[in-house]
Amino acid sequence: MLPLSLLYFLAAAAASDVRHTQVVILGGGISGISLARTLTAHNITDFVLLEARDELGGRAHTATLRGSAGDVVVEKGCNWIQGPGKEPIVALAKKWGLKTTPTNYSSAVWFEGLGVEADGERGRFLAPEETDAFMLDYDDFIENAPGYSEWRSNNSLVDVSVRVATSIMDWMPVTPLQRAYEYWNIDYTFAQSPEESSFANAFAQEAGIANERDDFVVDPRGFKYIFVQEAREMFGQKLTDERLRLNTTVHTIDYSALGNGRDTGGKDKDKGKGKGGDKDGRREEHKREDKTAGTTKPDRPEILVHTDKGTFAAPHVVSTFSVGVLQHQDVKWVPRLPDWKKEAIFTFAMATYQKIFFLFEKQFWGDSEFIMYSDPDERGRYMVWQNINAPGYFPPGANNVLMVTATGAFGRRNEQMSDEEIVEEALVVLREMYGDVPAPLDALVPRWTLDPLFRGSYSNWPLGALDQHHSNLGQPLGGAQSWLHFSGEATSADSFGYVQGAWDQGIRTAEAIVACFAGDCPDATVYEAVTTCEQDETTMSRRSVRGAGGRKRGGAPRRHAILPQKQKEKKN
Incomplete structure:
Protein backbone atom coordinates (compact mmCIF):
# COMPACT_ATOMS: atom_id res chain seq x y z
CA MET A 1 0.00 0.00 0.00
CA ALA A 60 -8.54 16.28 -47.54
CA HIS A 61 -5.92 13.60 -47.87
CA THR A 62 -3.43 12.79 -50.65
CA ALA A 63 -1.65 9.55 -51.49
CA THR A 64 1.18 8.67 -53.88
CA LEU A 65 1.30 6.13 -56.69
CA ARG A 66 4.78 4.81 -57.47
CA GLY A 67 5.64 4.43 -61.14
CA SER A 68 8.74 3.68 -63.21
CA ALA A 69 8.77 7.25 -64.54
CA GLY A 70 8.13 8.90 -61.17
CA ASP A 71 5.52 9.36 -58.48
CA VAL A 72 1.96 10.58 -59.02
CA VAL A 73 0.01 12.34 -56.27
CA VAL A 74 -3.75 11.61 -56.17
CA GLU A 75 -6.58 12.64 -53.89
CA LYS A 76 -7.43 9.81 -51.56
CA GLY A 77 -10.18 11.94 -50.03
CA CYS A 78 -12.24 14.90 -51.25
CA ASN A 79 -11.52 15.72 -54.89
CA TRP A 80 -14.09 18.25 -56.10
CA ILE A 81 -15.05 21.83 -55.32
CA GLN A 82 -18.79 21.42 -55.76
CA GLY A 83 -22.23 21.63 -54.23
CA PRO A 84 -24.36 24.31 -52.55
CA GLY A 85 -22.54 27.10 -50.73
CA LYS A 86 -19.14 26.31 -52.21
CA GLU A 87 -18.13 29.98 -52.55
CA PRO A 88 -15.78 30.04 -49.49
CA ILE A 89 -13.83 27.08 -50.89
CA VAL A 90 -13.70 28.70 -54.32
CA ALA A 91 -12.26 31.81 -52.66
CA LEU A 92 -9.61 29.77 -50.81
CA ALA A 93 -8.65 27.97 -54.01
CA LYS A 94 -8.21 31.32 -55.74
CA LYS A 95 -6.24 32.76 -52.83
CA TRP A 96 -3.71 29.92 -52.80
CA GLY A 97 -3.65 29.19 -56.53
CA LEU A 98 -5.08 25.69 -56.33
CA LYS A 99 -5.10 24.01 -59.73
CA THR A 100 -8.45 22.57 -60.78
CA THR A 101 -10.23 21.56 -63.96
CA PRO A 102 -13.99 21.48 -64.65
CA THR A 103 -15.56 18.04 -64.82
CA ASN A 104 -17.51 17.37 -68.00
CA TYR A 105 -20.04 14.68 -67.13
CA SER A 106 -21.31 14.56 -70.70
CA SER A 107 -17.88 13.32 -71.83
CA ALA A 108 -18.70 9.67 -71.21
CA VAL A 109 -18.72 6.41 -73.14
CA TRP A 110 -20.95 3.50 -72.13
CA PHE A 111 -20.05 -0.17 -72.20
CA GLU A 112 -22.67 -2.88 -71.99
CA GLY A 113 -20.84 -5.59 -70.13
CA LEU A 114 -21.36 -9.32 -69.80
CA GLY A 115 -20.28 -9.50 -66.15
CA VAL A 116 -18.27 -12.07 -64.26
CA GLU A 117 -19.61 -14.95 -66.37
CA ALA A 118 -18.21 -13.49 -69.61
CA ASP A 119 -15.71 -16.38 -69.89
CA GLY A 120 -13.51 -14.62 -72.40
CA GLU A 121 -16.36 -13.05 -74.34
CA ARG A 122 -16.68 -9.29 -74.48
CA GLY A 123 -19.54 -6.83 -74.33
CA ARG A 124 -19.66 -3.71 -76.48
CA PHE A 125 -19.34 0.06 -76.35
CA LEU A 126 -22.60 1.81 -77.21
CA ALA A 127 -22.97 4.34 -79.97
CA PRO A 128 -23.95 7.82 -78.66
CA GLU A 129 -27.42 7.60 -80.18
CA GLU A 130 -28.13 4.44 -78.18
CA THR A 131 -27.90 6.14 -74.78
CA ASP A 132 -31.24 8.01 -74.94
CA ALA A 133 -33.06 4.71 -74.59
CA PHE A 134 -32.03 4.34 -70.94
CA MET A 135 -31.45 8.00 -69.97
CA LEU A 136 -34.57 9.96 -70.94
CA ASP A 137 -37.04 8.48 -68.44
CA TYR A 138 -34.65 9.09 -65.55
CA ASP A 139 -33.94 12.63 -66.76
CA ASP A 140 -37.68 13.27 -66.72
CA PHE A 141 -37.85 12.04 -63.13
CA ILE A 142 -34.98 14.19 -61.91
CA GLU A 143 -36.40 17.32 -63.57
CA ASN A 144 -39.63 16.87 -61.64
CA ALA A 145 -38.14 15.62 -58.35
CA PRO A 146 -37.69 19.05 -56.65
CA GLY A 147 -41.28 20.03 -57.42
CA TYR A 148 -42.64 16.72 -56.16
CA SER A 149 -40.59 17.03 -52.97
CA GLU A 150 -41.91 20.56 -52.44
CA TRP A 151 -45.48 19.37 -52.96
CA ARG A 152 -45.00 16.61 -50.38
CA SER A 153 -43.56 19.10 -47.90
CA ASN A 154 -46.34 21.65 -48.46
CA ASN A 155 -48.89 18.93 -47.78
CA SER A 156 -47.07 17.69 -44.64
CA LEU A 157 -46.41 14.27 -46.13
CA VAL A 158 -43.86 12.02 -44.47
CA ASP A 159 -40.40 11.68 -45.97
CA VAL A 160 -39.81 8.63 -48.15
CA SER A 161 -36.73 6.97 -49.56
CA VAL A 162 -35.45 7.95 -52.99
CA ARG A 163 -36.53 4.51 -54.22
CA VAL A 164 -40.11 5.06 -53.09
CA ALA A 165 -40.12 8.49 -54.78
CA THR A 166 -38.74 7.12 -58.05
CA SER A 167 -41.39 4.40 -58.03
CA ILE A 168 -44.24 6.85 -57.37
CA MET A 169 -42.95 9.02 -60.21
CA ASP A 170 -42.77 6.03 -62.56
CA TRP A 171 -39.01 5.61 -62.78
CA MET A 172 -38.30 1.93 -62.21
CA PRO A 173 -34.92 0.76 -63.53
CA VAL A 174 -35.19 -2.68 -65.07
CA THR A 175 -32.30 -3.15 -67.48
CA PRO A 176 -28.63 -3.19 -66.45
CA LEU A 177 -28.06 0.06 -68.36
CA GLN A 178 -30.94 1.77 -66.55
CA ARG A 179 -29.59 0.59 -63.22
CA ALA A 180 -26.12 1.82 -64.14
CA TYR A 181 -27.39 5.25 -65.18
CA GLU A 182 -29.35 5.55 -61.93
CA TYR A 183 -26.27 4.52 -59.95
CA TRP A 184 -24.24 7.26 -61.60
CA ASN A 185 -26.85 9.88 -60.70
CA ILE A 186 -27.64 8.73 -57.16
CA ASP A 187 -25.10 6.44 -55.51
CA TYR A 188 -22.15 8.20 -57.15
CA THR A 189 -23.24 11.41 -55.42
CA PHE A 190 -24.61 10.27 -52.06
CA ALA A 191 -22.48 7.11 -51.66
CA GLN A 192 -25.63 5.29 -50.61
CA SER A 193 -28.38 3.49 -52.48
CA PRO A 194 -31.83 4.93 -53.34
CA GLU A 195 -33.31 2.63 -50.71
CA GLU A 196 -31.15 4.26 -47.99
CA SER A 197 -31.22 7.96 -48.89
CA SER A 198 -33.85 10.48 -47.82
CA PHE A 199 -35.81 11.91 -50.74
CA ALA A 200 -36.71 15.21 -49.05
CA ASN A 201 -33.54 15.99 -47.13
CA ALA A 202 -30.83 14.60 -49.41
CA PHE A 203 -31.87 13.87 -52.96
CA ALA A 204 -34.45 16.54 -53.79
CA GLN A 205 -32.24 19.32 -52.44
CA GLU A 206 -29.34 18.15 -54.60
CA ALA A 207 -31.53 17.58 -57.66
CA GLY A 208 -32.69 21.19 -57.47
CA ILE A 209 -29.22 22.59 -58.20
CA ALA A 210 -29.17 23.83 -61.78
CA ASN A 211 -26.16 24.32 -64.05
CA GLU A 212 -23.76 23.31 -61.32
CA ARG A 213 -20.04 23.34 -62.11
CA ASP A 214 -17.81 20.81 -60.39
CA ASP A 215 -14.09 21.51 -60.31
CA PHE A 216 -11.77 18.52 -59.97
CA VAL A 217 -8.53 19.21 -58.04
CA VAL A 218 -5.47 18.24 -60.08
CA ASP A 219 -2.89 20.13 -58.01
CA PRO A 220 0.10 17.95 -57.01
CA ARG A 221 0.14 19.78 -53.67
CA GLY A 222 -3.28 18.31 -52.97
CA VAL A 317 -14.00 21.70 -26.08
CA VAL A 318 -15.02 21.12 -29.71
CA SER A 319 -15.40 17.66 -31.22
CA THR A 320 -14.99 17.68 -35.00
CA PHE A 321 -15.00 13.87 -35.10
CA SER A 322 -16.93 12.36 -37.99
CA VAL A 323 -20.31 10.74 -37.47
CA GLY A 324 -18.59 7.43 -38.18
CA VAL A 325 -16.09 7.90 -35.35
CA LEU A 326 -18.90 8.88 -32.98
CA GLN A 327 -20.94 5.84 -34.02
CA HIS A 328 -18.05 3.43 -33.51
CA GLN A 329 -17.48 4.87 -30.02
CA ASP A 330 -13.74 5.00 -30.61
CA VAL A 331 -13.64 7.76 -27.98
CA LYS A 332 -14.98 7.21 -24.46
CA MET A 350 -21.68 7.79 -42.60
CA ALA A 351 -21.28 6.70 -46.20
CA THR A 352 -18.47 4.89 -48.00
CA TYR A 353 -17.06 6.49 -51.16
CA GLN A 354 -14.01 4.55 -52.28
CA LYS A 355 -11.86 5.92 -55.10
CA ILE A 356 -9.51 3.20 -56.37
CA PHE A 357 -6.57 4.42 -58.46
CA PHE A 358 -4.50 2.48 -60.99
CA LEU A 359 -1.24 3.69 -62.53
CA PHE A 360 -0.35 2.09 -65.87
CA GLU A 361 2.76 2.13 -68.04
CA LYS A 362 0.76 3.32 -71.06
CA GLN A 363 -2.69 4.76 -71.76
CA PHE A 364 -4.86 2.18 -73.50
CA TRP A 365 -8.17 4.05 -73.12
CA GLY A 366 -9.55 7.04 -75.05
CA ASP A 367 -9.88 10.72 -74.17
CA SER A 368 -13.41 10.69 -72.69
CA GLU A 369 -13.53 11.72 -69.04
CA PHE A 370 -15.75 8.82 -67.99
CA ILE A 371 -16.00 5.18 -68.98
CA MET A 372 -19.23 3.60 -67.76
CA TYR A 373 -19.35 -0.15 -67.30
CA SER A 374 -22.81 -1.69 -67.05
CA ASP A 375 -22.65 -4.97 -65.14
CA PRO A 376 -25.62 -7.26 -65.85
CA ASP A 377 -25.53 -8.93 -62.45
CA GLU A 378 -24.50 -6.40 -59.81
CA ARG A 379 -25.51 -2.75 -59.72
CA GLY A 380 -22.52 -0.42 -59.33
CA ARG A 381 -19.83 -3.08 -59.67
CA TYR A 382 -16.69 -1.27 -60.93
CA MET A 383 -19.03 0.95 -62.89
CA VAL A 384 -17.73 4.55 -62.94
CA TRP A 385 -14.22 4.81 -64.35
CA GLN A 386 -12.68 8.27 -64.57
CA ASN A 387 -9.88 9.13 -66.95
CA ILE A 388 -7.37 11.24 -64.99
CA ASN A 389 -5.51 11.79 -68.26
CA ALA A 390 -8.43 13.52 -69.95
CA PRO A 391 -7.72 16.97 -71.41
CA GLY A 392 -7.17 19.43 -68.54
CA TYR A 393 -6.34 16.69 -66.03
CA PHE A 394 -2.92 15.07 -65.58
CA PRO A 395 -0.53 15.62 -68.48
CA PRO A 396 -0.17 12.62 -70.80
CA GLY A 397 2.94 10.52 -70.63
CA ALA A 398 4.09 9.13 -67.28
CA ASN A 399 0.85 9.87 -65.40
CA ASN A 400 -1.41 7.22 -66.90
CA VAL A 401 -4.05 7.00 -64.19
CA LEU A 402 -7.54 5.49 -64.13
CA MET A 403 -9.83 5.87 -61.13
CA VAL A 404 -12.84 3.67 -60.43
CA THR A 405 -15.33 4.51 -57.69
CA ALA A 406 -17.07 2.04 -55.39
CA THR A 407 -19.77 3.15 -52.95
CA GLY A 408 -21.97 1.80 -50.20
CA ALA A 409 -22.04 -1.92 -49.55
CA PHE A 410 -19.80 -2.70 -52.51
CA GLY A 411 -17.16 -0.27 -51.24
CA ARG A 412 -17.32 -1.75 -47.74
CA ARG A 413 -17.03 -5.21 -49.23
CA ASN A 414 -13.89 -4.09 -51.10
CA GLU A 415 -12.34 -2.83 -47.89
CA GLN A 416 -12.32 -6.38 -46.55
CA MET A 417 -10.34 -7.62 -49.54
CA SER A 418 -6.64 -7.38 -50.28
CA ASP A 419 -5.22 -4.94 -52.81
CA GLU A 420 -4.24 -7.89 -55.00
CA GLU A 421 -7.80 -9.21 -55.06
CA ILE A 422 -9.18 -5.79 -55.99
CA VAL A 423 -6.65 -5.39 -58.80
CA GLU A 424 -7.50 -8.84 -60.16
CA GLU A 425 -11.25 -8.11 -60.20
CA ALA A 426 -10.81 -4.69 -61.77
CA LEU A 427 -8.56 -6.08 -64.49
CA VAL A 428 -11.31 -8.52 -65.51
CA VAL A 429 -13.58 -5.54 -66.18
CA LEU A 430 -10.89 -3.55 -68.00
CA ARG A 431 -9.94 -6.53 -70.15
CA GLU A 432 -13.55 -7.08 -71.15
CA MET A 433 -13.64 -3.47 -72.33
CA TYR A 434 -10.15 -3.11 -73.81
CA GLY A 435 -8.74 -6.56 -74.45
CA ASP A 436 -5.18 -7.36 -73.39
CA VAL A 437 -4.66 -4.91 -70.50
CA PRO A 438 -1.38 -5.23 -68.56
CA ALA A 439 -1.21 -5.23 -64.79
CA PRO A 440 -0.89 -1.74 -63.27
CA LEU A 441 2.43 -0.43 -62.00
CA ASP A 442 0.75 0.57 -58.74
CA ALA A 443 -2.71 0.72 -57.20
CA LEU A 444 -4.30 2.57 -54.30
CA VAL A 445 -7.26 1.05 -52.42
CA PRO A 446 -8.49 3.42 -49.66
CA ARG A 447 -10.22 1.92 -46.65
CA TRP A 448 -12.04 4.84 -45.07
CA THR A 449 -14.59 2.81 -43.13
CA LEU A 450 -11.93 0.66 -41.46
CA ASP A 451 -9.78 3.65 -40.52
CA PRO A 452 -10.47 4.45 -36.82
CA LEU A 453 -9.75 8.14 -37.45
CA PHE A 454 -12.53 8.48 -40.05
CA ARG A 455 -14.87 5.45 -40.13
CA GLY A 456 -16.27 6.47 -43.50
CA SER A 457 -16.00 9.03 -46.26
CA TYR A 458 -18.72 11.60 -45.59
CA SER A 459 -22.17 11.89 -44.08
CA ASN A 460 -25.51 11.39 -45.80
CA TRP A 461 -29.07 12.09 -44.68
CA PRO A 462 -30.82 8.70 -44.51
CA THR A 532 -44.39 11.12 -34.35
CA CYS A 533 -47.42 13.26 -35.11
CA GLU A 534 -50.90 11.95 -34.49
CA GLN A 535 -52.52 10.70 -37.68
CA ASP A 536 -56.14 11.10 -38.75
CA GLU A 537 -57.65 7.80 -39.80
CA THR A 538 -59.03 7.56 -43.34
CA THR A 539 -61.77 5.06 -44.14
CA MET A 540 -62.88 4.15 -47.66
CA SER A 541 -64.96 1.37 -49.13
CA ARG A 542 -64.31 -0.48 -52.34
CA ARG A 543 -67.33 1.23 -53.90
CA SER A 544 -65.86 4.71 -53.27
CA VAL A 545 -62.58 3.83 -54.95
CA ARG A 546 -63.81 2.61 -58.35
CA GLY A 547 -67.00 3.46 -60.16
CA ALA A 548 -68.68 1.85 -63.11
CA GLY A 549 -66.34 0.73 -65.83
CA GLY A 550 -63.35 0.72 -63.46
CA ARG A 551 -62.59 4.44 -63.81
CA LYS A 552 -60.66 5.61 -60.74
CA ARG A 553 -62.33 8.30 -58.66
CA GLY A 554 -60.99 10.32 -55.75
CA GLY A 555 -57.55 9.84 -54.26
CA ALA A 556 -54.45 11.93 -54.98
CA PRO A 557 -54.15 13.71 -58.32
CA ARG A 558 -51.73 12.34 -60.86
CA ARG A 559 -48.16 13.50 -60.92
CA HIS A 560 -48.49 15.88 -63.85
CA ALA A 561 -51.34 17.67 -62.09
CA ILE A 562 -49.49 18.32 -58.83
CA LEU A 563 -46.03 19.20 -60.05
CA PRO A 564 -45.13 22.72 -61.10
CA GLN A 565 -44.46 22.63 -64.80
CA LYS A 566 -40.96 23.91 -65.51
CA GLN A 567 -39.47 24.24 -68.94
CA LYS A 568 -35.91 22.97 -68.72
CA GLU A 569 -33.27 22.57 -71.34
CA LYS A 570 -32.51 18.97 -72.15
CA LYS A 571 -29.00 17.70 -71.54
CA ASN A 572 -26.82 17.45 -74.59
Missing part, protein backbone atom coordinates in the same frame (compact mmCIF):
# COMPACT_ATOMS: atom_id res chain seq x y z
CA LEU A 2 1.41 3.41 -0.97
CA PRO A 3 2.04 5.95 1.79
CA LEU A 4 -0.48 8.78 1.96
CA SER A 5 2.27 11.34 1.28
CA LEU A 6 3.20 9.54 -1.96
CA LEU A 7 -0.44 9.48 -3.07
CA TYR A 8 -0.64 13.25 -2.54
CA PHE A 9 2.57 13.66 -4.55
CA LEU A 10 1.29 11.55 -7.46
CA ALA A 11 -2.02 13.41 -7.51
CA ALA A 12 -0.21 16.75 -7.57
CA ALA A 13 2.11 15.54 -10.34
CA ALA A 14 -0.85 14.34 -12.40
CA ALA A 15 -2.58 17.70 -11.95
CA SER A 16 0.55 19.54 -13.04
CA ASP A 17 0.60 17.51 -16.27
CA VAL A 18 -2.74 18.97 -17.31
CA ARG A 19 -2.47 21.65 -19.98
CA HIS A 20 -5.08 24.35 -19.25
CA THR A 21 -6.38 26.52 -22.07
CA GLN A 22 -9.55 28.31 -23.15
CA VAL A 23 -10.50 26.06 -26.06
CA VAL A 24 -9.48 22.54 -27.10
CA ILE A 25 -10.19 21.64 -30.72
CA LEU A 26 -10.37 17.92 -31.42
CA GLY A 27 -9.33 17.19 -34.99
CA GLY A 28 -7.07 18.95 -37.47
CA GLY A 29 -9.34 18.54 -40.46
CA ILE A 30 -11.17 21.23 -42.37
CA SER A 31 -13.56 22.13 -39.53
CA GLY A 32 -10.78 22.24 -36.95
CA ILE A 33 -8.62 24.53 -39.08
CA SER A 34 -11.59 26.77 -39.90
CA LEU A 35 -12.49 26.99 -36.22
CA ALA A 36 -8.95 27.89 -35.13
CA ARG A 37 -8.72 30.47 -37.92
CA THR A 38 -11.97 32.13 -36.80
CA LEU A 39 -10.94 32.22 -33.14
CA THR A 40 -7.65 33.83 -34.16
CA ALA A 41 -9.48 36.44 -36.22
CA HIS A 42 -11.38 37.37 -33.04
CA ASN A 43 -8.13 37.64 -31.02
CA ILE A 44 -8.75 34.42 -29.09
CA THR A 45 -5.39 32.68 -29.30
CA ASP A 46 -5.35 30.62 -26.10
CA PHE A 47 -6.40 27.35 -27.69
CA VAL A 48 -4.94 23.94 -28.51
CA LEU A 49 -5.65 21.89 -31.62
CA LEU A 50 -5.17 18.12 -31.28
CA GLU A 51 -4.66 15.91 -34.34
CA ALA A 52 -4.01 12.15 -34.31
CA ARG A 53 -2.17 12.07 -37.64
CA ASP A 54 1.21 13.58 -38.44
CA GLU A 55 -0.35 16.12 -40.80
CA LEU A 56 -3.36 18.40 -41.09
CA GLY A 57 -6.23 18.18 -43.54
CA GLY A 58 -8.46 15.37 -42.27
CA ARG A 59 -10.37 13.90 -45.19
CA PHE A 223 -6.67 19.72 -52.00
CA LYS A 224 -5.36 19.87 -48.45
CA TYR A 225 -2.83 22.55 -49.47
CA ILE A 226 -5.29 25.44 -49.17
CA PHE A 227 -6.28 24.40 -45.64
CA VAL A 228 -2.74 23.72 -44.48
CA GLN A 229 -1.73 27.14 -45.78
CA GLU A 230 -4.47 28.70 -43.65
CA ALA A 231 -3.11 26.78 -40.67
CA ARG A 232 0.41 28.04 -41.36
CA GLU A 233 -0.84 31.60 -41.01
CA MET A 234 -1.67 30.69 -37.39
CA PHE A 235 0.95 28.10 -36.45
CA GLY A 236 3.92 29.21 -38.56
CA GLN A 237 5.30 27.86 -41.82
CA LYS A 238 6.80 24.80 -40.12
CA LEU A 239 3.70 24.20 -38.00
CA THR A 240 5.79 24.08 -34.85
CA ASP A 241 3.56 26.27 -32.67
CA GLU A 242 3.03 24.54 -29.31
CA ARG A 243 -0.72 25.08 -29.68
CA LEU A 244 -0.72 22.53 -32.49
CA ARG A 245 -0.30 18.96 -31.23
CA LEU A 246 0.12 16.44 -34.05
CA ASN A 247 0.39 12.69 -33.41
CA THR A 248 -1.92 13.09 -30.42
CA THR A 249 -4.77 10.61 -30.12
CA VAL A 250 -7.80 11.34 -27.94
CA HIS A 251 -9.17 8.37 -25.99
CA THR A 252 -11.45 9.89 -23.30
CA ILE A 253 -13.46 13.09 -22.93
CA ASP A 254 -14.55 13.76 -19.36
CA TYR A 255 -17.22 16.45 -19.16
CA SER A 256 -18.54 15.35 -15.76
CA ALA A 257 -17.72 18.76 -14.31
CA LEU A 258 -20.55 20.20 -16.41
CA GLY A 259 -23.20 18.07 -14.69
CA ASN A 260 -24.71 14.70 -15.47
CA GLY A 261 -24.78 15.30 -19.22
CA ARG A 262 -28.47 14.45 -19.47
CA ASP A 263 -29.47 17.97 -20.47
CA THR A 264 -27.95 21.25 -21.60
CA GLY A 265 -28.72 23.60 -18.80
CA GLY A 266 -32.34 22.80 -18.03
CA LYS A 267 -35.08 20.21 -18.08
CA ASP A 268 -36.97 19.86 -21.37
CA LYS A 269 -40.65 19.33 -20.63
CA ASP A 270 -41.86 18.87 -24.20
CA LYS A 271 -41.10 16.76 -27.20
CA GLY A 272 -40.14 17.51 -30.77
CA LYS A 273 -42.60 16.35 -33.40
CA GLY A 274 -42.84 16.23 -37.14
CA LYS A 275 -40.55 18.02 -39.59
CA GLY A 276 -38.58 20.93 -38.17
CA GLY A 277 -39.00 22.81 -34.93
CA ASP A 278 -41.44 25.51 -34.01
CA LYS A 279 -42.04 27.93 -31.19
CA ASP A 280 -45.03 26.32 -29.52
CA GLY A 281 -43.08 24.64 -26.74
CA ARG A 282 -42.02 21.49 -28.57
CA ARG A 283 -38.37 22.28 -28.03
CA GLU A 284 -36.37 23.94 -25.30
CA GLU A 285 -33.96 26.81 -25.81
CA HIS A 286 -31.32 26.88 -23.11
CA LYS A 287 -29.52 30.15 -22.42
CA ARG A 288 -25.76 29.93 -22.61
CA GLU A 289 -24.18 32.57 -20.44
CA ASP A 290 -20.47 33.25 -20.12
CA LYS A 291 -19.32 36.32 -18.26
CA THR A 292 -15.62 35.53 -18.11
CA ALA A 293 -13.50 36.57 -21.05
CA GLY A 294 -9.78 36.42 -21.65
CA THR A 295 -8.39 33.86 -19.20
CA THR A 296 -9.56 30.58 -17.74
CA LYS A 297 -10.47 30.89 -14.07
CA PRO A 298 -9.94 28.07 -11.54
CA ASP A 299 -13.59 28.10 -10.43
CA ARG A 300 -14.82 27.66 -13.97
CA PRO A 301 -15.87 24.07 -14.88
CA GLU A 302 -13.41 22.47 -17.26
CA ILE A 303 -13.74 19.55 -19.64
CA LEU A 304 -10.84 17.10 -19.51
CA VAL A 305 -9.49 15.61 -22.73
CA HIS A 306 -7.28 12.58 -22.09
CA THR A 307 -4.85 11.64 -24.86
CA ASP A 308 -1.80 9.46 -25.36
CA LYS A 309 0.28 12.62 -24.87
CA GLY A 310 -1.29 13.89 -21.66
CA THR A 311 -4.43 15.66 -20.51
CA PHE A 312 -5.84 18.97 -21.75
CA ALA A 313 -8.48 21.00 -19.94
CA ALA A 314 -10.68 23.85 -21.10
CA PRO A 315 -14.15 25.33 -20.52
CA HIS A 316 -14.81 24.94 -24.25
CA TRP A 333 -17.33 9.84 -23.02
CA VAL A 334 -17.60 10.44 -19.26
CA PRO A 335 -20.45 10.46 -18.46
CA ARG A 336 -22.05 8.62 -21.38
CA LEU A 337 -23.64 10.89 -23.94
CA PRO A 338 -27.34 11.63 -23.29
CA ASP A 339 -29.90 9.60 -25.18
CA TRP A 340 -31.05 12.48 -27.42
CA LYS A 341 -27.46 12.99 -28.61
CA LYS A 342 -26.84 9.29 -29.19
CA GLU A 343 -30.11 8.94 -31.07
CA ALA A 344 -29.03 11.75 -33.39
CA ILE A 345 -25.59 10.24 -33.92
CA PHE A 346 -26.87 6.75 -34.73
CA THR A 347 -29.76 8.00 -36.87
CA PHE A 348 -27.50 9.83 -39.30
CA ALA A 349 -25.40 7.95 -41.86
CA LEU A 463 -34.48 7.85 -44.49
CA GLY A 464 -35.81 8.12 -40.92
CA ALA A 465 -33.66 11.04 -39.81
CA LEU A 466 -35.80 14.08 -38.98
CA ASP A 467 -34.83 17.73 -38.77
CA GLN A 468 -34.83 17.41 -34.98
CA HIS A 469 -32.30 14.58 -35.15
CA HIS A 470 -30.01 16.67 -37.29
CA SER A 471 -30.40 19.69 -35.02
CA ASN A 472 -29.51 17.56 -31.99
CA LEU A 473 -26.45 16.23 -33.81
CA GLY A 474 -24.83 19.67 -33.70
CA GLN A 475 -26.11 20.89 -30.33
CA PRO A 476 -23.64 21.32 -27.45
CA LEU A 477 -23.64 19.84 -23.98
CA GLY A 478 -23.10 21.92 -20.88
CA GLY A 479 -24.40 25.16 -19.51
CA ALA A 480 -23.52 28.61 -18.18
CA GLN A 481 -19.75 29.02 -18.60
CA SER A 482 -18.58 25.70 -20.07
CA TRP A 483 -19.63 23.80 -23.17
CA LEU A 484 -18.82 20.65 -25.12
CA HIS A 485 -19.43 21.55 -28.78
CA PHE A 486 -19.98 19.35 -31.83
CA SER A 487 -18.91 20.51 -35.27
CA GLY A 488 -17.96 19.06 -38.66
CA GLU A 489 -19.58 18.62 -42.08
CA ALA A 490 -22.33 16.34 -40.79
CA THR A 491 -23.71 19.14 -38.58
CA SER A 492 -24.33 21.42 -41.58
CA ALA A 493 -28.02 21.52 -42.50
CA ASP A 494 -27.36 22.78 -46.03
CA SER A 495 -23.99 21.30 -46.97
CA PHE A 496 -23.60 18.02 -45.07
CA GLY A 497 -21.24 15.75 -46.94
CA TYR A 498 -19.42 18.65 -48.58
CA VAL A 499 -16.10 20.36 -47.88
CA GLN A 500 -17.82 23.72 -47.41
CA GLY A 501 -20.11 22.17 -44.82
CA ALA A 502 -17.04 21.35 -42.73
CA TRP A 503 -15.53 24.81 -43.27
CA ASP A 504 -18.75 26.69 -42.48
CA GLN A 505 -19.50 24.68 -39.35
CA GLY A 506 -16.03 25.43 -38.02
CA ILE A 507 -16.76 29.14 -38.41
CA ARG A 508 -20.22 28.79 -36.86
CA THR A 509 -18.92 26.95 -33.79
CA ALA A 510 -16.07 29.40 -33.31
CA GLU A 511 -18.47 32.33 -33.46
CA ALA A 512 -20.59 30.73 -30.75
CA ILE A 513 -17.50 30.41 -28.55
CA VAL A 514 -16.52 34.01 -29.26
CA ALA A 515 -20.02 35.11 -28.23
CA CYS A 516 -19.67 33.12 -25.00
CA PHE A 517 -16.42 34.86 -24.10
CA ALA A 518 -18.19 38.17 -24.75
CA GLY A 519 -20.91 37.17 -22.28
CA ASP A 520 -23.64 36.47 -24.83
CA CYS A 521 -23.74 32.74 -25.60
CA PRO A 522 -26.24 31.66 -28.27
CA ASP A 523 -29.16 29.57 -27.12
CA ALA A 524 -28.89 25.79 -27.40
CA THR A 525 -31.96 24.13 -28.91
CA VAL A 526 -32.46 20.52 -27.85
CA TYR A 527 -35.18 17.99 -28.60
CA GLU A 528 -34.97 15.53 -25.74
CA ALA A 529 -37.57 13.30 -27.40
CA VAL A 530 -38.49 13.11 -31.06
CA THR A 531 -41.99 11.70 -31.49
